[in-house]
Amino acid sequence: MNTAVRITAYAAVLAAAFGTAFGVGTGIDPVNPEPASHGKHGSTAAEVGGSGGSGGSGTGGAGDAGERPGGLQVSEKGYAFELKTPRIAAGRESDLAFVIRDGKGGALTSFAREHGKELHLILASRDLNTYRHLHPERAADGTWSTPVKLPAAGDYRLFADFTPGDGKTGNLTLGRDLAVSGAYRPGEAPAPSRTTTVDGYTVTLAGGLRPGSAEELRLKVSKGGRDVTDLQPYLGSYGHLVALRAGDLAYLHVHPNGEPGDGVTKPGPEVSFTATAPSAGTYRLFLDFQHEGEVRTAAFTVRAGGAQAGGAEESGDPAGTERPAKPEGDGHEH
Known part of the structure; x- marks a missing residue:
């Protein structure tokens, strides 16, 4: 077999191989992109007779909704949750301060009122034994603040539940971690109960x-x-x-x-x-x-x-x- 014939045959083999690979690749479902997050209050991953959200002992599996759960992301739809006090000490009253950033990086100052408030701040320890439902106050420059005193050291999560006042975005729930210093004793969520x-x-x-x-x-x-x-x-x-x-x-x-x-x-x-x-x-x-x-x-x-x-x-x-x-x-x- 002369050189030209050998090159032609080799090219044919390569073409067949790549064609097979392409066929396999297109025959397999693509990796799912991140699901869209909820728009209005009431349509997060867990739809609720009005509202929604989603973890823990299994993210995924039967019953998963097609939308991303609330509170797992620090930013969404151009808005971001910026925590100015990412750590406080256990047993001491501290002022939590934060800002909701808009798409241009400025502090958001226009909010729609939901359930009588412009913003609801939920705080929970990672072991789910400590919980607070807070209603912070907003300064003219868009900085929110509220006093809080937490009983134990550990990792906590803050949830900012709000609706921008643009009339277009709908309700958002953004989350940030809060570190509480002190002697740490890990706990577990209480057993199921009625x-x-x-x-x-x-x-x-x-x-x-x-x-x-x-x-x-x-x-x-x-x-x-x-x-x-x-x-x-x-x-x-x-x-x-x-x-x-x-x-x-x-x-x-x-x-x-x-x-x-x-x-x-x-x-x-x-x-x-x-x-x-x-x-x-x-x-x-x-x-x-x-x-x-x-x-x-x-x-x-x-x-x-x-x-x-x-x-x-x-x-x-x-x-x-x-x-x-x-x-x-x-x-x-x-």
């Missing part, structure tokens, strides 16, 4: 979370063995529920089914929510409710999906022993 007590109130949870399926959560408030039927509106409703997924602390901001003054919703003893878990895993629920002029927080641990130790599929209902699950502090600093 009942918890806080300041003499007993709150019972019915229903649960199921990946990819809308499920109703009903929280019943009682005190001294009697149903509380005169709950007071707080942030425009009889209950305010935040859910965080253990592990990555993906954020799910849940809204109640109904509101005061709609002619249907009663002021207790039950507050109802509808939620879709973005994935199997363990979630921590924090219910804020107001009675006799004071806001209190009841906390629960629930599991969504996956197999239990016995091999059975979890129904989504909380399982395990009943035990108090009160978060550190009162859960509120305004």
Whole structure:
């Protein structure tokens, strides 16, 4: 075989090889790009009868929604969460200061009011034992600040829940880590429970979370063995529920089914929510409710999906022993 023939044959072999590789490459699904984040309040990865968010014991798997969970990113749609005090000391009152940056790098000063506030700041420890729902104040230059005193050292997560005032962007939930110095003792989230007590109130949870399926959560408030039927509106409703997924602390901001003054919703003893878990895993629920002029927080641990130790599929209902699950502090600093 002369040189020209050999070159021609070699080129044919290469062409066939590359053609095969191209065919294989196009026959395999491409790597999924990052899913789009939620637009308006109420459509994050975990759709909730009004709102949404997503971690921990498994990011992914059955029931995953196609959108990115809230609170896992520091910037989104041109807005960024800049924390000016990234570390504080345990046991001391400190001022947390932060800015929401707009697409041009300036401090955002125009916000739409959601549930009576321009911005809601949620703070939680990585072990989900400490929780705060804060309402910081904004200075004219766009700097937000709020005092806070945390009981224990460790890693915490801050969530800024807000809606820019441009009327186009919709609700955003951005997250930043906060380091709290001091003697550190790692903890674990409380075991799953259906009942918890806080300041003499007993709150019972019915229903649960199921990946990819809308499920109703009903929280019943009682005190001294009697149903509380005169709950007071707080942030425009009889209950305010935040859910965080253990592990990555993906954020799910849940809204109640109904509101005061709609002619249907009663002021207790039950507050109802509808939620879709973005994935199997363990979630921590924090219910804020107001009675006799004071806001209190009841906390629960629930599991969504996956197999239990016995091999059975979890129904989504909380399982395990009943035990108090009160978060550190009162859960509120305004």
